[in-house]
Structures are given as C-alpha cells and as structure tokens.
Amino acid sequence: MKNNDSVSRRQWFERMAVPAITLAGAGLIGMPAAATAAPHSNAPHEDMSAGNALYNVKDFGAKGDGQTLDTAAIQAAIDACTKEQGGTVVIPAGEFICGTIELKSGVTLHVATNSRLLGSKKREDYTAGKGVPSGNGNIVFIYAANAENISIEGYGTIDGNGLSFYNGKGDNTGPNQRGVGGNFDRPHLIVFYQCTRFQVKDILLTNSAYHCFRILKCKHVQLHNIRIYNRVNKNNDGFHFNDTQYVHITNCDVQCQDDACALFGSNQFVTVTNCSFSTRWSIFRFGGGEAQNITISNCLIYDTYGCPIKISSGRAKIENLSFSNIIMRNVTGPIGIGFTGSSNQNNNNNNTTDTTPSFVRNISFSNIRASVVEKPVNHPDIHFGVNVFDGELNSCITLNGVGKVYLENISLSDIHVVYAGGGTKEQAGKREVPELSAEYFGVWGTAPFGPPAYGLYARNVKGLSLHNVRFTYEKPDARPAIILDNVQDATINGLSAQGSTAGELLRFVNTKDVLLTATRVLSPAAVFLQVEGAASENIKVDGGDISKAVKPLALVSGAVKKAVTLRV
Known part of the structure; x- marks a missing residue:
C-alpha cells in the first residue's frame, strides 16, 4: 500500500x-x-x-x-x-x-x-x-x-x-375489579x-x-x-x-x-406467524378501539386457559381478523367473542362523543386443531395458585353478540376440536344466558356451570359460515354439539359431530335462513335437530347421514313445521 x-x-x-x-x-x-x-x-x-x-x-x-x-x-x-x-x-x-x-x-x-x-x-x-x-x-x-x-x-x-x-x-384490572387496590x-x-x-x-x-x-x-x-x-x-x-x-x-x-399477546385499542396492520405460546389466561386478547387488519398464522398454543383467542369488546370497531393454521393442545374456551359494556346494548347509549355503532365483523378461523380440557390446571412452574372460575368448566367456542349489536360474518373452516366431554343434562337445559360479561366465562358463571353446548354456542350473529367442522368428545356429553340462538344467514356444510342419547345434536332458537348440507351424526343421538321459537324460519337440511339420530326433528316452544325443510 x-x-x-x-x-x-x-x-x-x-x-x-x-x-x-x-x-x-x-x-x-x-x-x-x-x-x-x-x-x-x-x-x-x-x-x-x-x-x-x-x-x-x-x-x-x-x-x-x-x-x-x-x-x-x-x-x-x-x-x-x-x-x-x-x-x-x-x-x-x-x-x-x-x-x-x-x-x-x-x-x-x-x-x-x-x-x-x-x-x-x-x-x-x-x-x-x-x-x-x-x-x-x-x-x-x-x-x-x-x-x-x-x-x-x-x-x-x-x-x-x-x-x-x-x-x-x-x-x-380483571373482571369487575377496575384496578381498585391494585399493585401498580x-x-x-x-x-x-x-x-x-x-x-x-x-x-x-x-x-x-x-x-x-x-x-x-x-x-x-x-x-x-x-x-x-x-x-x-x-x-x-x-x-x-x-x-x-x-x-x-x-x-x-x-x-x-x-395475556401472551394482548392487542388492546386500535392496533392495525399486524401479522403474527411461526410462534408458540403458553399461559394461564389468554394468548390473543383483543379489547376496545379499532382492531383491524390483523392476521395470525402457523402458531402453536399449549397449556393455555382462560380462552386462547379472546375478543372481548366494549365500545369497539373490530374487523378483518384472520386466524389460520393453529394447533391448540390442552386449552379451555378455545375461541371466545363477545361484548363487555352495556353501552353496546343500544349501539350508542353512552356518554362518549363517539356515537357511531360498535361492530365486530369479518373474522375468519381456518385449519385449527384443538384439544379442550375439562377445566384449567395450575402450571407447575407458576409458584402461586390460580383460581378457576365456574364458567371455565366444560367450555366451548363462544360467539356472543348483544341485543341489536350482532357479530357479523364469522367463518369457521376446517376446524377439528376434541372436547373433554362430561357435560350434564342440567347444563344442556340452561336457557337463560346473560349477554354481557367482563370475561367470556362470566356468561356461564351462574348455575348450572358451563355453556349449554359442548362445541359451539352462537347468539346474535348475522352471517355465520361453518365448513368442514368436526366436534368430538372423549367422554359422553349430554349437551348439543351446536346451539344457534337468534342467528341469521348461516351456512353449515360438512359438519361431523357426536351426539347424545339424552338430547338433540343441534338446537336452533329463533334462528332463520340456515342451510345445512352433508351433515354426519357420528354417535347415537335422541334428536338430530331441535328447533325452538316462533321466529325460527327458512331452515333447510339437504343431504347428509343422520341415521344415528333416533328422531330427525323436534319442534318446541312455538316453532312450526313449515319453518324446516328436511331432505336427507
């Protein structure tokens, strides 16, 4: 040089x-x-x-x-x-x-x-x-x-x-605590x-x-x-x-x-991929604000209680969320969507300057495999015990709209969930279910404990799509696999589910404009479909194998025969 x-x-x-x-x-x-x-x-x-x-x-x-x-x-x-x-x-x-x-x-x-x-x-x-x-x-x-x-x-x-x-x-800052006396x-x-x-x-x-x-x-x-x-x-x-x-x-x-990945407020344009999670309470936790344009894919969730995917909305505008290619092992309440504030009851009865309606819409779940345990258990590496709430027992997927505020355009595709089972006839008969709760499990917190369905409970939903969904249990469960309550515009294609000799496989309450195709009853059931309420109408069952159901249809609580077209 x-x-x-x-x-x-x-x-x-x-x-x-x-x-x-x-x-x-x-x-x-x-x-x-x-x-x-x-x-x-x-x-x-x-x-x-x-x-x-x-x-x-x-x-x-x-x-x-x-x-x-x-x-x-x-x-x-x-x-x-x-x-x-x-x-x-x-x-x-x-x-x-x-x-x-x-x-x-x-x-x-x-x-x-x-x-x-x-x-x-x-x-x-x-x-x-x-x-x-x-x-x-x-x-x-x-x-x-x-x-x-x-x-x-x-x-x-x-x-x-x-x-x-x-x-x-x-x-x-948990349910109904509001931070009073908290350690900050x-x-x-x-x-x-x-x-x-x-x-x-x-x-x-x-x-x-x-x-x-x-x-x-x-x-x-x-x-x-x-x-x-x-x-x-x-x-x-x-x-x-x-x-x-x-x-x-x-x-x-x-x-x-x-919470493993809490997304509170107006989080937008978010991607989560190739991750693994475990926690006592929740993995993907949404609440309030404008949570929009979020995709979560290729994730492993294990030993997680308190609902892995939890959308608990007060006054919020939540839309365009996608969850795909997810494995859940040993969880409770695998998916929960609901409202938490009374202001949602009539859309805009609150004291905020924002008078536009709240909404939760355009949410998809695809290619999910899950095993759901009967109740939460303590993690051995957490040195303090964690209380178990009554509503966490025998949990299911929960889609819970409020009054005139519907959940809109929710789809579940290629979903296979194995539940612990063990739900009782008393749980199955539960008809009075609160709409609002600070947490998803609070909806089920009154006796009898747990939801009245073992697989999916959906209420106040417009635009529900289930494609290639399979619900099974490890021990007999007296509850329906699916309950639709005040659901409008639903398509259920390729559903396979285990039934109960004590009751119905499917229960539709004041629900209309539903098409079921290629349904399979996997184990003996007393009734394939029970329709309740005078508001139920335009329910069509076209094809499938329901031979393991003793009775194909039951009409109760004011439901009429013309509300259902049964062709199997």
Missing part, C-alpha cells in the same frame, strides 16, 4: 469488523472492551463512520460483576451513542445490575451471549419512564419514548428480577411509547415484575426470534400492545402467566 493509504493490521480489522458486527451481531460475544474502544476512553474510534460506532459499557465504568449497580455507566454509553448519531451499545459477557435505563434514537443495544442485564431488587433504583403515561403503571426497567430507529438484539438475557417484587397482589408500583421489563421503526430480536426476556414488553402508540415494529419466559409474578404478560400499527412478529416463543 502507499503510505497515505496504509493502515495497521489492527486498524484494518476494526474497520472491517464494525459493519459486520452491527449487521449480524457476530463477533461481539465475549469481545474484550479494548477491542471496541480505546482504553479509558469514553469516545468511539475516530475512524468509524457515524452510526456504526461501538460503545462497550465497560469503557464507561460498568463492572458486570453481579454486585455493582451499573445504571449510570450503561446510561452514559447510550447517551454518548445517540449524541454521535447512533451506533451499537455493547453489553459484553457478565452480569450487569441496573435500574431504569432509557434507550434513545439511533441506538442498538446488543446484549452478548453469556451476558445478563439484571434488574435491581431495590424499588428505589427505578423511576417512571419520562413521557410514558401512567396507565397500568409506568415504572419501568428499560424504556424509550418518542424515539426512532432503535434495536435490541443479541443472544443474551434481560432479566427483571421480578420475584423480588412479588407480594401476592395483582393489579386488580413495580417495574415493567420494557416499555416503548410513541416510537417509530424499532426492532427486537434473538433476546431472552424473563422474570418481569409486571408486564414483560409494553408497546404503546408505536409504528413499524419488528419482533423476531424472541423468547419470553415470564412466570414469577401476577400480571406477567408477554407482548402487550396498545394503539400500534404495522407490527410483524415471527418465530417467537412465549411462556407467561397472563
């Missing part, structure tokens, strides 16, 4: 390594501090281009010895990084104890393999995130607010030390508020004192190959979104205690 272009071997290595490390995250693992910054210097190498510099937190005074509080040193590295137009802040191998840390624009936080960023056990080491609203608490371990172009990456661990904050109390004074693991263009990948997030990862009013979010293990405290959510747009979640593994 000519003299004016010559560089030392070390300088050449550093120039070549920086972009490779920044892009791939390789080479940082276990790298000594001297390789990323000059000894005893708080500045990046002078020959690095803006945005590519490395900032090793040990060069800013962090010890990583599992004893020293390293908050100030890590924050100093982040501040220096963002001041110099961004770069990568490196948490090398070691155990770095710290309190509240603020990420800033242009910063990539790289947590190297064999590195653990460990939350302090002391409450005084945490603060509220600057600019982060206080809803559900805003005490936080790591946060960013009004920032852009942020990343958290690496195969290390961010550990909230959340067991240190366990006092037996949750936040009391504990840190969330990560909160991003009003941030744009950020990515989190490859990291292990664990042991939060509260929610694991809150993403609030953000745009353009990429979450890849993240593992969440969050089961040491109450309200241990996984991902928790509010009013966020353009979100893509792939290849994540979430085991938590509360």
